[in-house]
Amino acid sequence: MEPVLTIALAGNPNAGKTTLFNHLTGARQHVGNYPGITVEQKEGYCLHQGKEVRVIDLPGTYSLTAYSVEELVARDFLINERPDVVVDVVDSSNLERNLYLSCQFLELGVPLVIALNMIDVAEKRGVTINAEKLSARLGVPVVPIIARSGKGVEEMLDAVLAVAAAGIRPQPAFLSYGADLDQALTDMTPDITACADLTAVYPQRWLGVKLLENDEQIVDKTMETYPEAGKRLIARCGTIGQHLQHTLGVYPEAVIADHRYGYIKSIIHQGVVTRKFVADRLYASDKIDKVVTHRVLGPLIMAGVLYCLYTFTFSYSSVPVEWLTEFFALVSKGVDMLLPDGPFKSLIISGVIDGVGGVFGFVPIIMFMFFGIAVLEDSGYLARVAFMMDRIFHFFGLHGSSVMPFIISGGIAGGCAVPGVMAARTLRSPKERMATLLTVPFMNCGAKLPVLTLLIGAFFSDHQARYMFLATLAAWLIALCVAKILRLTVLKGASTPFVMELPPYRFPTLKGLLIHTWERTWQYMKKAGTVILGISILIWAMMTYPQLPDNRAAHYTGLRQETQRTMAADEAGLAEALGRIKTEEAQEKLRNSFAGRIGVTLEQVSRWAGIDWRTNIALIGGFAAKEVIVSTLGTAYSLGEVDPEETVSLQERLNKDPNWNPVVALAVLAFIMFYSPCFVTVVCIARESGSWKWAAFSMLFNTIFAFVLAVAIYQIGALLYLR
Structure with a gap:
């Protein structure tokens, strides 16, 4: 069998490397992480001239000097894995800056093909590049391409196969340094x-x-x-x-x-x-930036874009969410009819369907959110957000580069704190890096989105976009205020300057948007079907065992028999009475379980924030992973359902429960947004900071802060709302 050819796509950030990767591989790609490092690794396959080509999309980097984890990962892959050919994707409109990385590839002596991407953009700016002369000067093939349309990509692959067929590892280039x-x-x-x-x-x-x-x-x-x-x-x-x-x-x-x-x-x-002409006129991107990054108009436009993102998400995802809710309700009812009463039936309905099904029910919202974020990211607007936030970050004692860890962690929506923590490696100042590590978990990551959506949909359904927008602003404000406190106390020190390159605006390709949306949605679904399923089953067991003592079980059996004997003539009244007995028994079973006992014990403290014992069970599960909160609430309110004969959504159950109201929902929202990071994030903080003390500090400080905030919201809200 002919061996698979391995090529690595390298280049500066925003040079069009990922667009080329998507064009080459399409759906034949998967996303993972480099071993031991939470940096995204994309790998896919394509076929050219009957030969299968394995394509690796390396992290975008400006240099091969190991200043950041991305640069280190890219360099180690090139040196240790030795791909057959390295394709250096170069932004033709910024040739000098991009060729700096090309020089380092030449010095490293890797088999190289240079892809002159965005050649059309360069021509619009009056720049003509002679690819043949550049190839002759550098001694490597240089192929003009337009990754968005695919123009020149076939010729690029021809050059790749030719370099690979030669099988000669080039001699490292000799550059004089004075x-x-x-x-x-x-x-x-x-x-x-x-x-x-x-x-x-x-x-x-x-x-x-x-x-x-x-x-x-x-x-x-x-x-x-x-x-x-x-x-x-x-x-x-x-x-x-x-x-x-x-x-x-x-x-x-x-x-x-x-x-x-x-x-x-x-x-x-x-x-x-x-x-062709002197480039002294403003390019289209520069003209747009004069408005979009304006000191006054810029933040207002950013707030408007964010609000539109949430409006789009909740307006267009409501119908598929209803479909999924009805689907899982039908599945639950079908299982209820097919299986006899017992632990196995309870496991399937309460542990699996109501647990994991509750998380899967939010897939349309997550998908629409990720699609909107992909538009902002691929168009180049997200880089402008980082640029505008730099001025604010300096005021709060953080470095401008801290913006990207915040955004990656969910600063716009739907990120993850783990890569956000890892991204803080790029910060040179130890104190700025530590302040960033400790505050990025405050962002509304993708794991928190289903919980926020659940509670906002249950109690503020008429203003979902508005409340999600306010929740995002609150996350940023709290995170920055905490960072300021840390920088004035335990992490004192001056802020360092920030410089970044703004990519030109581009129209995103539909193919690229769909691939990015599916990648992130699939990661969410895979986590729901594996990690969350396992934790849901474990928590179901904790909420089911031990069973009621024999005397209490006998009490409810006798109560049912007595009710049936005395109310036999009144069928409607009998059904209602038996339903109440079943609900009361389910509540007592849940209270008697391991999880119930923990929840009831914690309620002595949590009641100050309006949080009941069943919600406590879900919040404990959230220490492992925030997505588990939804599945655990689904299980808890399924085991103790108010009306066992009526299959309703979790949102409706919470809305009908006497322990819940809008004030409680706000207090719980605040607690979930800001309490301890999930376990994986805590481990990452310990590893990145080099000490478990900072990880423990993050857990304790965040949880205490979140509880104090939740108590304040509930107590003030109770005075105003419940009066």
Whole structure:
């Protein structure tokens, strides 16, 4: 069987790499995480000239120096996995900036094909690129493409197959970095050559350049494997660094970057790029940004976009949500008719259908939300949100780069705190990084969305979009205020400056939007069908066992028999009386269970926030995963259903329950939004901070803060609403 060809798509963020990946692989792709790292790994397959091609979409990165986890992941994959060909996706309208990464691929010596993407955008800006001349200067194939339409992609794949067929690993490019650094690299050669294990993996000169750049990973590996040679190499790097500081006032990495850009400019000026007109006019993106990122209009537009997102989501998802609710109700009724009474029937109906079914019932809302977010992300507007939030973040003592962890964690809607915590690695300042780690869990992640939707739909159904919008604003405001408190107390320190590149606006492709929506929705559904199912069954068991003592079971049996004997003539009254007895027995069974006893014990404290013992059971499950709250509420209110003969949705059950009202719903919403992060997030915080103390602090501080807030809302609301 012919081996599968592996290609890696690399490039700067917003260069169109993911658009190309979606065009190549379509539905033949899956999303996971790199081993041991919560960074998304996309992998798919395509067929070209009868040959199957495995396509890996590497994280977007500006450099191969390990300043961030994305850069580290991309570099390690190229070095350790050794793909047959690397396709460097370059933004043609920003050629000089993008070729900086290309230079590093050449220095690393990987089989390379450069895909000049968005060539149409460059031409609209009056820029013409001679791909043949650029290919000749760099010594690698250069193919113009338009990833959105697929133009030139076949030619790019032809070049990829040609490079792979040659089977020759190119020699690493030799770039000069000036007399001082070139001499230093020559002096370091004997010691680098002695590091045989490292030179077997990395090019020799490339190792020296990384040591001069003070690349943390390379420095650590050198010191671990060859401590004696490592000490001499580090000392030589220190000497040349001091020399450059005294003579030029710069660090070696700055000199290296300058010479790389000089190399790029020398290539571009050799007839590679010609301009039809002077680019002094505002491009379309710049014109839009003058309004969209305006100091006053920008935030107002952002709030309007967010409100429209929620309005779109709840307006168009209501019908499929009703369909799913009716479907699970029919399934529950069918199982009720088919199976005899007993533990197995209770497990299927209360543990599985009412538990997991309640979570699946929100899939249409999640899908519409993710579709809206994909539009904002693929169009380039989400980057503008980060840019505008930078000014606010500095006021609260955070770095502008903290914006993206907040957004990834659910700052717009539907993210996850785990990659948000991991994304904080890009922050250089330890105190800013720690403040970000501790506050990103306050965002309304995808796990909280079903809970928020459930309670808002049950008690504020006429204003769902408005309340979801306010919940998002509240999450941002609370998170920033907590960050400010932390930065003024335990994490004192000055804020560092923030610079980011804004991508041009683009019209998202329908194919790309559908793929992004399905990827995220499928992750949610997969979690509901695996993790949440397991936790739902465990919690069902805790809410079912132990059974009632024999004397109490006998009491209800006798009560039913007595009722049937005395009310035999009144069929309607008999059915109603037996229903009340069944409900009373179910309530006592639930109270007597392990989970019920815990919930009742906690109620002595939680009642100050209006939270009853059954809700306590669900909140305990939320420590494991927030999605479990919905399934546990479904199970708890199914086991203790008010009217066992009537199959109703969980929203209706809560609305009819005497322990619930709009004030209680607001208090519970506040508690769920801000109490302890889920278990996986806590583990990530411990790993990223390097201490379980910060993870424990996050759990305790968040939970105490959330409870105090819930108590305040309930007590004030009770005075105003329940008077």
